Structures are given as C-alpha cells and as structure tokens.
Amino acid sequence: MRVMKVFCPECGSAANIRKTNRKDVHLSDLYCQCSDVECSHSFVLNVTFSHTISPSAKTGNGLVRSLLNLIQPKDRQMALDLLQGRV
Numbered sequence: 001m002r003v004m005k006v007f008c009p010e011c012g013s014a015a016n017i018r019k020t021n022r023k024d025v026h027l028s029d030l031y032c033q034c035s036d037v038e039c040s041h042s043f044v045l046n047v048t049f050s051h052t053i054s055p056s057a058k059t060g061n062g063l064v065r066s067l068l069n070l071i072q073p074k075d076r077q078m079a080l081d082l083l084q085g086r087v
C-alpha cells in the first residue's frame with residue numbers, strides 16, 4: 001500500500017501530517033509540518049475527493065439489489081433469462 005507523501009511548499013523537504021480534520025466525506029484539511037528543523041514550516045493542505053475509478057463493492061451490491069427489487073415478480077424470470085443469454 002502506498003502512503004501519501006507531503007512535501008513542504010517552502011523548501012521541498014518531506015513534511016509530516018500532524019492532524020486530519022475531516023470536514024466532509026469528500027473534504028479533509030491536513031495539518032502538516034516540514035520535517036526540516038531549520039524550516040519547520042507548518043501549513044494546511046485541502047484534500048478533496050475527485051472521482052471513482054472502480055465502484056465500491058458495497059454500494060455496487062446495494063445498487064443491483066435495489067434495481068432487482070424494482071422488477072415486477074412476473075418479469076423476474078425474463079430478467080434472469082436475459083442475464084443468462086437465453087433470450
């Protein structure tokens with residue numbers, strides 16, 4: 001697993017994340033401090049969600065289940081036949 005690396009915008013040295021303030025499911029403030037003792041710049045980064053590359057298996061299953069629940073009972077066999085390529 002890769003770990004997020006943060007660099008000081010003043011001197012370019014590696015910085016440490018001291019605190020994460022999760023403001024929203026899609027937005028966090030990262031409180032960072034430069035690891036170079038001669039710099040010691042402290043700063044805040046905004047980290048925002050951008051987009052999904054592969055959907056969550058948890059929400060994906062929920063989506064399929066909710067869609068299947070919308071199908072009328074009489075149409076379920078037809079849906080199964082379509083999924084199995086029998087139509």
Ligand SMILES: [Zn+2]
Pocket residue numbers: 008009010011012013034035036039040041
């Ligand atoms: Zn620095």
